[in-house]
Amino acid sequence: MFIKVIIQADERGLLFHKGSYTKELNPGTYHFSAWSQTTVVIMNITEPFVVEGRDLQLFLHDEALVQELDIVRVQDHEYVLHYEDGQFVQLLKPGVYAFWNILKKNAFLHTDIRQPELPAEIDRSVLTKLTAYVQSCEIANYETGFLFYDHVLQRELTPGKYYFWRGPVSVVVKTMDMRQQQMDLIGQEIMTEDKVSLRLNFVCQYRIIKPLRALEIKSFEEQIHIQLQLMLREYVGTLKLDDLLKRKEDVASFILSRLHEKSEEYGVQFLGAGVKDVILPGEMKDILNTVLLAEKKAQANLITRREETASTRSLLNTAKLMDENQTLFRLKELEFLEKICEKIGSISLTGGGDLLERLSSLIGENKAASK
Template identity: 60%
Template sequence: METTIVKQDERGLLFHKGSYKNVLKPGTYRHAGWSGNEIIVLEVSKAFAVHGKELALFRQDAELAQEVAFVDVQDNEYVLHYEDGRLVSVLSAGSYAYWNVLKEHRFTRVDIRQPELPAELAASMPMRLMSYCTVFEVASHERGMLHYNGVFQRELAPGKYYFWKNGPVGVQVKVVDLRQQQLDLTGQEMMTEDKITLRLNFVCQYQIVDPVRTLEIRGFEEQVYITLQLILREYVGTMKLDDLLRVKQEIGAYVLDRLNGHSPRFGVRFASAGVKDIILPGEVKDILNTVLLAEKRAQANLIMRREETASTRSLLNTAKLMEENGTLYRLKELEYLEKICDRVGSISLTGGGNLLEQLNALVGAKKAGDHS
């Protein structure tokens, strides 16, 4: 006789000549070795599995079905396995069975043909699920464009989004930056109407307002760049160099107006545009410097002649006044005499009379000599 003891945390499976008969509750069981009976003891704390036997063999036992939960997972789904309310595993395609004796097993099916995790699941997001998910984050200054198998689905607001891995649907999230951006056009060689080649540095700022439209354009930044380049070439090619340098500040306003005409096509709003630098060839720069220097010299000569004319006119007026007024003439003499005295270290006078009389005689003699 063979004795088999089935404990409280165990169950026995009775087989007769390899065929399953029934489940055995906790207790002691005896059978003769020649009877062809075999008892397999399983722990109810572990998953239900019998080596070499398919689960389908045990599904027909109604008594066993009261204590075992059978679950089948299809190719297009995951099953979330909970023990006593806690997520313990994610079941992929296959068949599984668990003892509902010491613990309560509960299962939630998820169709991965809908790749985005349900909102209630994504809100808590257990760590056990992270290896089964792909995470996309959209920052506060961005918008995400959600695509399934290359087909646009919807626009994603800022936040974090979870999608199932290895599902039948490919998930792509293309992120678009909504902040103001800058496009620099540097060192562009352009020819003016008078056949002078110059280099232009230009800058414009823009902001994406229609992310869906922007993503539909292949090589978005390159196309905006080429559009800006063509507008500038058109403008510069219709103006002579002198006119271009004179209205340099107006180029930005013209280009901005033309760019905003293309805004619906690009899905952007152009905020500003302007010329940073106009770089001339060396020979042209030397010629312009020469012209500028000549203009400044001419202006200086004109100013000098104007001042000389004014000075001569002033002297003429002064002479007329002194000729008509003897007192004024005398005061002018004394003024010059004062200037002479300031520059002379000492004056020696000879003869009689006081100093004032000698000076008067000296000035009088000079005046007589001038009249003669």
């Protein structure tokens, strides 16, 4: 009795005798006796060379077989990208692999994951298939970044997107914002020289110009915040309340000049500073409002007296002119009579004489009566 084995064009056979590999069988028809203890494993050459339950090393002594295989060894510190006819197929982790090279051309790209940054040879279009093995970071166009391997600084990164292997090396990217920034000090409680407790709202604008220096400072923003607090207390503590309210702009100038001295130390350029608000306690507000009201009343009284004095002086000048000029006196009388007539509906006069003389005599009589 014979066993018939047919091997197709896209197949290869592996002949085993008593469980041991003997040789490769090319496409064709083979007959084996049933009692010969011979078996054939048929392999599809479009798939990787894998014989279940058998180690690859058992087949590598067959030179004819090895000629039709591409053997790739992936070290512990490597990832290998497998391409078939120029198309990415898979990522190979550490181990030994074999692929048929009869119908397809294999190519392998070895990458050392001890150097985590992906090499430029890897097309970015395949990264979506490698998300389990790759991490990425982005540096915005207003940022600069610093690359660390195992907490050791490697280099500065310009804006862009970067990809790194997930492997034995820890990768950290720290970014610094290079735009103009603002720091607000809200409700800083400070005591003036005359023992008045108040609260200040202060603002400072700055820009980082030496990002590496700023990165080396622990709690960078907190340290600048504390420096601003100390400078404010130093300056405001030497002023009385009235001086502070009058010279708020001087506070900003002093603080900014002191900050310029710290620019090199912090790696920043301080652009501006200013007092936004001075908040007084409630009782101090009442006192200041009372003082302000008294000052305004005094100013109003002074203005009133000035106006009264000017009015009196004007009347005196007018009287002098009328004494010296009878025509002017007569005109003033007519103006006065006109104003009287505007407020009187009708006037009845008896007797002869000129109308104007009669009205004048009437006015004179009224003045005598009032005396």
